[in-house]
Amino acid sequence: MAVTLKQIAEEAGVSIRTVNRALKEQTGISDVKRQEILEVAAHMGYIPNIAARNLRLRKSNFVGIVTGTNENDIFIRKSHDLQQRLEVHGFFPIVGILQDSPDTARSMLSEWAGMVDTVVLFAWRNWLPEDVLVSLPQQFIFVDCTQVPQNCRFHQIKIDRSSGIKDAILFLLESGRSRIVRCGSISDRVVGVENAFRSFRGRSAEKIFIETGGSEFEDGYNLGKALMKSKADAVFFDTDRMAFGFLKYAWEAGIRIPDDIAVVGFDDDPWGNYSCPSLSTVAHPIAEVNGRIVELAERRSASPETIIFPTKFVKRQSV
Numbered sequence: 001m002a003v004t005l006k007q008i009a010e011e012a013g014v015s016i017r018t019v020n021r022a023l024k025e026q027t028g029i030s031d032v033k034r035q036e037i038l039e040v041a042a043h044m045g046y047i048p049n050i051a052a053r054n055l056r057l058r059k060s061n062f063v064g065i066v067t068g069t070n071e072n073d074i075f076i077r078k079s080h081d082l083q084q085r086l087e088v089h090g091f092f093p094i095v096g097i098l099q100d101s102p103d104t105a106r107s108m109l110s111e112w113a114g115m116v117d118t119v120v121l122f123a124w125r126n127w128l129p130e131d132v133l134v135s136l137p138q139q140f141i142f143v144d145c146t147q148v149p150q151n152c153r154f155h156q157i158k159i160d161r162s163s164g165i166k167d168a169i170l171f172l173l174e175s176g177r178s179r180i181v182r183c184g185s186i187s188d189r190v191v192g193v194e195n196a197f198r199s200f201r202g203r204s205a206e207k208i209f210i211e212t213g214g215s216e217f218e219d220g221y222n223l224g225k226a227l228m229k230s231k232a233d234a235v236f237f238d239t240d241r242m243a244f245g246f247l248k249y250a251w252e253a254g255i256r257i258p259d260d261i262a263v264v265g266f267d268d269d270p271w272g273n274y275s276c277p278s279l280s281t282v283a284h285p286i287a288e289v290n291g292r293i294v295e296l297a298e299r300r301s302a303s304p305e306t307i308i309f310p311t312k313f314v315k316r317q318s319v
Contacts, residue, residue, distance in 0.1 A: 003046040012040045023311030032076045041239070063091045063297050064109070064116040064138070066098050069124035074267050074284060075122065080288040089294050098123040102132045113137050118297040121145060129154055138299050142291055155296060157289055161266075164282035165192025166199070168264045169236060171313060173200045177234035177262055181208040183223055184215055184238025189266065193236065208232065212242070220245025224253065233261055234319075240265035240272055240281055247275055247318075263318040277317030285309040 011018045021029045021194055022037035063086050083093045094172050096108050124145040133192045141155040142148045182193050197207050212219045220242030237243040243265030268283035288309050
């Protein structure tokens with residue numbers, strides 16, 4: 001059972017009003033008496049009702065972050081960066097996991113009301129946001145949630161993966177590569193490759209696709225023999241993990257990168273700086289996205305915004 005102000009007042013031998021002043025650090029009470037009351041409160045296990053206080057002040061330094069149940073390495077990097085940025089700006093992140101039921105999701109967000117002013121959703125299901133979030137008081141920001149409709153009346157931050165892929169493939173084409181293979185199985189990688197070939201105005205080049213059953217290190221390694229048999233002079237992997245796998249195969253087989261074949265990945269895994277050769281890649285706009293989230297948390301814009309951030313081609317030694 002929660003400790004009340006009345007119980008603290010009785011234990012300290014003062015009025016409830018005096019206890020209230022001590023806990024809120026208000027004037028009208030001596031420093032000695034304030035310290036006595038605070039010690040009594042701490043000894044009794046008093047926990048302040050932060051939600052109620054925030055409702056009175058109409059201010060909260062807490063930001064909710066909603067994640068999925070099976071997040072990958074790139075999401076962990078995004079989430080960690082966001083939490084660090086929020087803390088630098090005086091916010092405290094609270095993390096919750098999105099469950100499969102809309103009622104459960106709404107229940108969690110309802111419990112955050114009064115304590116959390118802004119909720120950042122990195123995960124969502126095929127639910128209409130208006131049906132789940134109606135009448136909830138928080139500001140909601142959907143980040144890279146493809147299930148959310150375009151006309152949603154909440155903030156949306158989207159990532160244009162095709163932009164960085166297009167720049168990467170164009171670089172390969174303009175560098176004289178003429179037989180470019182894309183390896184993977186992630187559907188949102190297609191558009192960038194198509195856009196690059198469509199906009200290229202140089203000599204004829206061939207586009208090849210090798211579908212894989214996964215996007216991991218082993219998938220890239222196991223593609224090595226087939227990839228070299230295709231006579232490709234450049235390859236784009238759907239993930240850096242696959243690219244690292246191929247780099248190992250190339251090292252074992254004596255294949256020179258980028259002389260024999262240029263290699264580009266996707267995700268900008270930190271290890272890409274340290275591989276030999278260092279891996280060219282397409283990077284997520286982590287800093288830009290999280291910077292905008294912090295801005296929205298600070299100003300609580302009433303008008304919903306849809307912001308699109310491009311990915312970026314990062315050229316290193318593998319091209």
